[in-house]
Amino acid sequence: MIIAERKPMKELLSMVSGVKRLLIVGCRGCVAVCSAGGDKEVAILAAALRLGVKRAGGDIDIQQDTLIRQCDPEYIDPLNEKASGFDAVLSMACGVGVNFVADRCPGVNVLPALNTTFYGANLSSGEWKEMCAGCGACVLHLTGGLCPVARCAKSLSNGPCGGSQGGRCEINPDVACIWQQIYDKMSSMNRKEELRQIMPIRDWATAGHGGPRRRIREDLLP
């Protein structure tokens, strides 16, 4: 899932300063699940902004709407009509949604309400953790299913660095050393010998360093 978090109110207030009519558009996709941009968060943000603007001596008309998803054209395209008459649309979707609105609704002034943070999992209520970097060249079969690209501070490929101590990462004692975990996991599966193999230098082209990524499945093309 894509994890996101709302931008600080201060930043949002400065973003909408001067906007008279604002449409806040939420998304019922990932951001709703990670409680960043669903129906509830839209309502909260609308109320907060009304108050904030008013407190700053301003005046704003805020309407709200939440789309099923902001990453499919059928949900986005109606915005072209809905947003007419608004000075701006504040999208509470991830960066994909903001971009897609910008792409498909040429007349709409779209603003981001969230910071899109990572691909992660929900550890427990209120806690999410990065699990995947979307690097486009998965090596999880070699590392017991634990990703060193996303979860090692240096994205090491060949084992823990010298800063791994007591299962913790040197950058922060709150961060687990993923290589310690990989080692433990592989040992528990009697596969630690495999870690003796040198993982060759990576091709980062698939990780977005080869330019914007795109996928086509010809058999599904209209």
Add this chain to the structure above:
Amino acid sequence: MMAGSNLENVLRSGTFAVTGELGPPKSGDMEAVRKKARILKGHVDAVNITDCQTAIVRMSSLTAGLIALSEGVEPVMQMTCRDRNRIGMQADILGASALGIKNLLCLTGDHQKFGNHPQAKGVFDMDSIQLLQMVKGMRDEKRFQCGEEIKKAEPKLFLGCAANPFADPFEFRPVRLAKKVDAGANFVQTQIIYNVEKFRKFMEMVCDLGLDERCFILAGVTPPKSLGMARYMKKFVPGLDVTDEVIQRLQDAKDQKEEGIDICVDVINQVRDIPGVAGVHVMAIEWEEAVPEIVKRAGLSDRPEPKGVEPILTSTSAIEEAVDKARNEARLELEGQLEKVKAEAQASRELLAKEKEKVASEISGLKKQIEEAKNIVSSKEAEIQRLTEELQRAKRALDEAHAEGAAPKPTYEAGESVAMVSSSKLTAREQQVLDSLNKGLTALKDVLGLSDAQFEAMRRFLEAEFMLQFGAAAGQVPEAEISPPPLEAVKEAPVQEAAPEEIPEEKPGRSKEVVNLVAQGNVALHAKDYKKAVEVFKKALEIAPEDEKAKEGLEEARQALQEEKEAADRAVKPKEVAGLPPCPDDIDPDEWKRKWVIRFTARGNVALMKGDYETAKKEFQKALELDPDYDKARDGLKRAEAKEDVYIPEVKPGEPVTVEAPAKEAPKKEEKVEAKEIPVEEAPEKKEAPEAKEEKAEAVSEKREAKPKAKVEISAPTGEGVGDLAVSPLPKDEPPLEERAKGIPEEVYKEPCTGVIQSVTIGDGEKAITVGGETALPFHAFEGEIPNLPKTAYEVLDAPPEEWPEVLLKHYSDVINDSAAWARKCVNEFGAEAICLSLESTDPNGANVSSADAAQVAKKVIEAVDVPIILWGCGNAEKDTETLREITSLVENRNVCIGPLTDANYRTLGATAMAFQYPVVASTPIDVNLAKQLNILLENLGVHLDHILMDPSIGAVGYGLEYTYSVMERIRLAALTQQDDKLSPPIICNIGREVWKAKETRLPTDAELGDQEKRGVLMEAITASTLLLAGGELAVLRHPKAINLTNALVQGML
């Protein structure tokens, strides 16, 4: 030796090595580096130069390393993966190597979070192990990480790495070190050791892995500068194990620094006895002064003399020194030169003064001479003046005398009047005048220093003038005295009788008239009036035939006249050459003539070729008349006379001679070219040509036998039909294209492709075949790589063939009931490289043999032979899925190729193939887009393009071959020239089945169609060769002879 560094030398010599550490400043202060380097110099074998340690910006390790090197301290350049990607790192490695750095310590690097720029983007393009691999590759394989070759000066570096025995997981640490050694580490420097026992344990594990034999291990030590530092390290430096004992010792110490040094020395003394430790790495962080003391106390101060520590670039101070030195030398030299130049200048000044004097005296001498000469000139002038006056006097006297003589006549007219007078008195007077004139002239000659000739000339002119004025009178003097002849006669009459009397002493035998005439002649000569001159001289000679002067003059005049005439002749000579049309103005007559020589010769040749010898002869003769030396005409004439008709002269540009000849030659050349370019179609014919003739006769005789023929053939399968199955190889003596096209720029005939065909491997082990992989159009080996030759496979059926003509069947008649034996025969007897097992019997519309039964047959076949097998279903999508799955479950350990996969069953069969990594045949009706579409579908399914053989469906010759050809060609062009990788898999052509179902292979031998077997073989071989030319890589064929022909063609052409 990897790099020949001092550290490498010391370690390899077995000496216990000592390395130090130098942290570059957080500024551009070079002096700081030099200072630290000087402290360490002589006490360590090499010094690590840290690369922005703890992620704090400092002077780069490369730069600081070079400064250290300029101080005579060998650097170990540290390089981390944090700040640069592979491009920047390799660039710095090249630079470091270029500037004399020979040791490189490869580290992942501290995370940027620890440094002074925690917001920085950490690069970590690779880790330290991959960095070691990369640098080792650069050094040992001369390759950049991308695989590109380093053409010159690869970096020669002694590679090091770090190891932390105190980090977790402990038991993985030696393994990780092993990975580093595998990746290329030559030496290791460990993390700071205080916990010697744990290090000892680590070393035991390291030695168990044999790593101490494969790399040099240097134990890392650091003197704790203070208790505070020790505590800090214990608490905050991850992966550092500071023991409580150390803390205690420092706490108890009076002098913490002194104690710190002692702690360090103690650690050194302990670790040096641990097996596998080859040296120590002393890291006195910001406390370099401690190093000499530590080394001394540890008894390691006796360092070997450094070897190979020479800076390539020297430090700026050294440069300044050198500049100063050079400047001084230059100044001294310049001063010396200045002195020399000064002395030379002085000398030349003196010389100049002398020269001046000399010149002055010379000038005065010359002046004197000039004066003298002037005096002489003036005296001579005076004399001339005098003589002139005398002459004038004489003339006057003469005039007077004249006047006296002419007195009776009232008017005085010189010449005529004188001529009228005849007086002896005058003659005497005249003589006197002449005498005095002569005297004067002689004197003048002396005075003027005239040569005899000049004098003679002068005298002659004066005489002439004199004669012209007075000659008539003088000439008539004797006449008047002796007899009065008529005036005309007098003029012409010889005067020599009188003349000698008058001027006896001067010119005996030369009368004045002669002299006069000669003079006139000379004047005329001079005026280029040669005719007159001739007349005058003739006259003179009539008077005096022996007069040399006149003779000479006449000769000269005549000659001149002759020349003039010739010139005039030339000038007025008509341009026309005999028998030729008038020459155009803009052409030189000679050239005109030559043109006609050539033209006549050409006409002659034409006539010669027509057999018209008479005309030819005439023409050649005409040409020879104009130019008797013209060889071609002479040759032609000879031929015309001998009546030889063919004469093809060599072709020369610009000559109209051989207009017809090149036309005759041209088609010949073209034929040749065709033969070279399309040997495919010709080659098999060539091979067959001699046999074919024999066969015809046989065929005709066989025709009458009709049915029994087949039996005869079966009993003697190789005796008739195509005869021997063997095909002799094509000659390969053709010189390579480069040679044939010598002189033609490559780009004219080469059109290299940008794409590449996938290589697909079928089969296992040594017998596996690989097709595809080329980067050039079929057989265009001169344009790219063709790593794998096109291959052929024998088609074997899973059940006795029902519709094969006898001429084909006879080769397999003994094995048709046993597919395994059939396959074996193909391999053992015919040398098949691959077998294509056609599962025809499974067709639900035919025999509908069950999949299980067919699978058993297939299994037997697969087990019978070790060559690659292609399993070709019946074409019914559902049944093929069933059958092929059945077979693969039986033979999963053999790498067979399965097909045909169509859009109806690609999912099921594709998944099967993907699971077993089988190559597949993707079959589509003849169409580029359909072929591409199926490849895309298969790729999306997960079947890689290098596991696909495209079957575009083919037609035999006469049955749509052209269509197949153009479709295949387009597929190939798309893959190779438009990089359409979705069309890049190799192409398989199932040819045998198409050819042998054609009517032409089934009609019996007859006179019109020829031998049946030959016909079939040729149809199959020609279809195969054509499709290989179009881009096929694998041909499935039936007749052994056709296969041999196809193979011979491939071998011959590639």
